[in-house]
Amino acid sequence: xxxxxxxxxxxxxxxxxxxxxxxxxxxxxxxxxxxxxxxxxxxxxxxxxxxxxxxxxxxxxxxxxxxxxxxxxxxxxxxxxxxxxxxxxxxxxxxxxxxxxxxxxxxxxxxxxxxxxxxxxxxxxxxxxxxxxxxxxxxxxxxxxxxxxxxxxxxxxxxxxxxxxxxxxxxxxxxxxxxxxxxxxxxxxxxxxxxxxxxxxxxxxxxxxxxxxxxxxxxx
Numbered sequence: 001x002x003x004x005x006x007x008x009x010x011x012x013x014x015x016x017x018x019x020x021x022x023x024x025x026x027x028x029x030x031x032x033x034x035x036x037x038x039x040x041x042x043x044x045x046x047x048x049x050x051x052x053x054x055x056x057x058x059x060x061x062x063x064x065x066x067x068x069x070x071x072x073x074x075x076x077x078x079x080x081x082x083x084x085x086x087x088x089x090x091x092x093x094x095x096x097x098x099x100x101x102x103x104x105x106x107x108x109x110x111x112x113x114x115x116x117x118x119x120x121x122x123x124x125x126x127x128x129x130x131x132x133x134x135x136x137x138x139x140x141x142x143x144x145x146x147x148x149x150x151x152x153x154x155x156x157x158x159x160x161x162x163x164x165x166x167x168x169x170x171x172x173x174x175x176x177x178x179x180x181x182x183x184x185x186x187x188x189x190x191x192x193x194x195x196x197x198x199x200x201x202x203x204x205x206x207x208x209x210x211x212x213x214x215x216x217x218x219x220x
Contacts, residue, residue, distance in 0.1 A: 002070060003097050003119060004131075009044045010053055014066045018111055023064035023206040095121040096132075098169070104135035104153060104168060106142040106178045122154055126215035131157040133211070135168065135178070142166070142178060145193035151218050153178060155211035171202065176210065 002010070012032050016024045026038045035041060045064070048054045053070075057063035089173060100118040120134050137151040147153065153168075161167045167181045169190055179190035182199075188207045192201045 002053075003099060004042075004047075005033060005035075006044050006051075007045055007070065009041070010066065010069065013054065013064055014069065017064075017066060024071050061086045094124050096124055096127055098122050098132045098134050098154070100134045100136065100152070102135065103138045104176055104178045105160065106137050106139040106149070112154055120152060121134065122215070126154055128156045132214070133157060134217075137178065141192040141194045141197040142180075143194050145180070147178070147193070147213075147216060148218070151216050153213055154215035154217065157211045159209050161209050163210045166213040168212070170208040170210050172206050173208075178213070183210070207218055 002176055009029060009032075012029065015024055015029075016022070024032070024040050029041045030036075030038055033041070035042075045054065045056075049056065053066065053068055055067055057065060074116060077108050092195055097119050102117050117147050122132070122134070131154050135153045137149060140149050147166075155168055157193075161181050163181060163183050165181055166178065169177050169179055169181070171177060177190060179192060179200075182189035182191050183204075184201075186204055188202050188204050189199050190202070190207070
């Protein structure tokens with residue numbers, strides 16, 4: 001199973017090879033996948049190589065060869081046209097693989113998490129447009145909203161949200177928490193769904209929306 005970014009990179013390399021016979025540069029791959037650094041491309045290429053989808057050709061610059069495409073695609077290596085919308089990486093049971101970025105506090109904010117620690121398969125019907133990631137819920141401040149300690153929250157990445165939506169909030173640049181957003185003039189309230197927890201009030205410049213909740217996965 002491939003992540004969405006691995007899937008998109010594989011198809012981009014394959015398309016470029018079909019068009020020009022030369023694999024794209026790291027800068028071209030970084031731009032195509034909207035990544036901020038080449039190190040992310042290095043990690044994606046290494047993962048694709050380890051899974052047997054591509055190989056590097058020794059002693060040649062920009063030398064990548066596509067060995068195979070996922071089973072969910074055509075068995076041939078024909079690349080899609082540029083008009084084709086690339087789907088998320090999927091497996092045969094119609095699920096999408098998204099990165100788990102660590103734990104999110106449904107309680108007192110915990111230190112913001114930046115690195116992928118795992119991956120999880122998410123039903124496609126739970127997904128919205130754009131990028132998604134998952135966070136493991138830690139705490140019980142959102143239990144009245146049906147969000148329990150140990151749940152996995154599926155988050156649609158983005159920096160905007162509507163009043164009343166449950167969001168991942170980055171507080172003062174270093175703490176992350178899962179709360180309901182309430183805007184009150186120039187202030188932002190991060191509202192718990194548990195009477196034992198107080199609503200926290202911040203200036204708007206102290207809170208950044210990191211995404212909004214679109215689904216939950218619970219293990220029994």
